Amino acid sequence: MTTECLEMRLRQNGQTLRENVRISIELPSECSIRRKNSPVRVLILAAVLSVILAFSAIAAYRYYSAAELAVRINDQRLSERFRDADVLSETVESGAYRITLLGSLAGTNISDRKTHAGAQLVAYVAVERADGSAMTYDDHIVVSPLYSDMAPSEANTYTDSGSGWYFLEDGVLYYGADLRCRLGYEKHDLYLAVSDSPPGAWNYLYDEETDKITSNPTYSGTNALFLLQKAEK
């Protein structure tokens, strides 16, 4: 079968499947979707999905993508890597800010800008104020890598060096972090911390038994934490 024949066959197949599948998706008659599941599940779904799913999907259409931001700083290689990586955005509301991770890459030769010896971590985030007011250049944001097995105060962007750039557009602060990865970082869970103060015990907790890092729930400011990659086995 030639490729052209296969394409035609797939179109027919798609039409047959669409026309014959027996599914019914329940939609809201007015402002809420009534599921056939229990009301409790609806409430849980509404809370969880509206935060996790809708936000992350919508974010892609509200913000610049990581690939677009890389083009903005004339980093062609990084832009291509972000495109190939099929980046998924993720949003967390923490303290006064709503932070969307637009993309991250860790490794060697990922960028035209070789700013560190060894591996580098590039992460792009979009930050908005949770109350809807516009961000300004007075809003102070710290972006840092964190690692499992290492206390946040001992291994972060201040101890290991890093650089970044940012700009404001439509009330959104775009922050690009170019950070140095610790040697052997693949053997650790790699996190991205976005806070209003440098990483330490006050905003991030390190559990010496499990070696995991978590946001400190008692911290009143911003202490978002994204898990970028799990440790290699």
Added chain:
Amino acid sequence: MAHSFEAAFREIEQSLFWVAMGYLRNTEDARDAVQDAALSAYRAYQGLRHPEYFKTWMTRIVINTCRDQQRRRQQTVELQDDLGALEGIPEEELALFDAICRLGAERARYLTLRFYHEMTYEEVAELLHQPLSTVKYRTRRALEDLRLEWKGEEHDH
């Protein structure tokens, strides 16, 4: 607004289901994924800046929902788990779709988006944030893999 959302959604719900099937390979999970995605999308619909991108936007939400389900569900499931939903579809048609799924979700998505969801290459590129040339290349490569996979399937029958 509710009516326009429903009208727009109804136009593409069947093909969204098959996009979800390409990821999840399970009718019940795929139906749930599309339904959950609809819930999220409905709540955000009024804030959609570009209604002309509804199909792309809605598909993105479905894909994110599917991936979220995949992360929670590690085990592999069989395609023909729910004959009620697939009843009446010729076996050979299901076998072809199954062959697509066997390519893996990453390759299958180019084919499901292009041929089951009837998206143009440009729309797929926009959806996946990939260059047009990349989308065309990967679709061709997925087609070639499917051709080999399907050839083996035909011989098996």
